[in-house]
Amino acid sequence: MLIKELFITSGIAAAIAFLIAALVGPVLIPFLHRLKFGQEIREEGPSWHQKKSGTPTMGGIIFILGACVAALICARDNAMYSVLLCSLCFGIVGFADDFIKVILKRNLGLRSLQKLVLQIAVSVVFVVVIYRSGMIDSKLILPFTDWQLPLGIFYIPAAVFIMVGFTNAVNLTDGLDGLAASVTAVVCLFIAVAAYLKGQLTLCVFSVALFGGLLGFLLYNRHPAKVFMGDTGSLFLGGFVSAAAILLKMPVIFVLAGFIYVAEDLSVVLQVASFKLTGKRIFKMSPIHHHYEMCGLKETQIVFRFCAVTVLCCIVAVLSIL
Numbered sequence: 001m002l003i004k005e006l007f008i009t010s011g012i013a014a015a016i017a018f019l020i021a022a023l024v025g026p027v028l029i030p031f032l033h034r035l036k037f038g039q040e041i042r043e044e045g046p047s048w049h050q051k052k053s054g055t056p057t058m059g060g061i062i063f064i065l066g067a068c069v070a071a072l073i074c075a076r077d078n079a080m081y082s083v084l085l086c087s088l089c090f091g092i093v094g095f096a097d098d099f100i101k102v103i104l105k106r107n108l109g110l111r112s113l114q115k116l117v118l119q120i121a122v123s124v125v126f127v128v129v130i131y132r133s134g135m136i137d138s139k140l141i142l143p144f145t146d147w148q149l150p151l152g153i154f155y156i157p158a159a160v161f162i163m164v165g166f167t168n169a170v171n172l173t174d175g176l177d178g179l180a181a182s183v184t185a186v187v188c189l190f191i192a193v194a195a196y197l198k199g200q201l202t203l204c205v206f207s208v209a210l211f212g213g214l215l216g217f218l219l220y221n222r223h224p225a226k227v228f229m230g231d232t233g234s235l236f237l238g239g240f241v242s243a244a245a246i247l248l249k250m251p252v253i254f255v256l257a258g259f260i261y262v263a264e265d266l267s268v269v270l271q272v273a274s275f276k277l278t279g280k281r282i283f284k285m286s287p288i289h290h291h292y293e294m295c296g297l298k299e300t301q302i303v304f305r306f307c308a309v310t311v312l313c314c315i316v317a318v319l320s321i322l
Contacts, residue, residue, distance in 0.1 A: 021216025060233015
């Protein structure tokens with residue numbers, strides 16, 4: 001596929017995904033309202049978030065539908081199918097979590113162990129399948145070098161650990177209107193560039209399609225949000241980002257591109273560890289986006305700054321590949 005053809009195909013995929021998401025939103029959101037699929041806001045979050053209670057969740061279906069349809073129309077091969085199916089499986093886990101929250105009225109959804117086991121199972125299947133099919137080997141690419149780290153038999157458990165960690169980090173990022181969607185839209189463009197440089201052209205098209213779907217979703221998810229993506233959407237995004245990182249053999253580089261995800265995850269780990277060991281908190285509230293809220297920043301300011309940081313980190317990550 002020539003670069004001109006790839007550019008046109010990716011543009012068409014993004015346009016299809018955007019239009020589907022933009023058109024599905026006005027149909028799905030009232031439907032979710034009628035079903036009373038409203039999100040209950042957890043009491044330990046910022047008090048002013050309580051006014052968001054009742055906002056429909058499971059809105060991730062909007063960009064999932066757009067991106068998947070566009071990708072299936074514009075780009076089809078085993079690599080794209082593998083990443084698509086992995087992302088959908090993570091999305092199904094998230095859907096089950098959302099369903100339990102809104103239907104069974106258990107605000108925490110699936111139990112932590114249940115969610116972890118399901119995520120590990122999906123990750124193991126994905127890694128084993130692409131490893132046995134020859135799409136990847138047991139080496140990891142290190143940033144700013146030509147050196148690849150051979151992991152041998154430890155590759156599969158390491159890859160599974162990375163996938164589960166990345167997926168949950170993306171899930172933690174979904175705490176403000178438009179935050180996870182905006183940051184991941186930027187990361188999608190990085191994945192598209194990285195996939196092109198690594199010759200994974202269908203993954204490049206799929207990534208651009210998801211970018212278009214996220215832009216369509218942001219029409220309804222930007223502040224003040226009319227719909228939340230829910231775990232349905234955030235786990236789908238986490239599955240996509242982590243699967244792409246493994247397929248491209250660049251999870252170490254993705255730590256740089258997805259710096260915001262890592263910061264969100266680490267802020268929770270450090271907060272819990274500090275409180276248990278010393279009885280003191282490092283942040284006013286975790287994940288870290290809530291800390292900045294408690295410091296007086298508006299949601300829109302935090303989203304803009306986190307996106308700006310992601311843009312800079314993705315540029316550095318691309319340079320590390322080059």
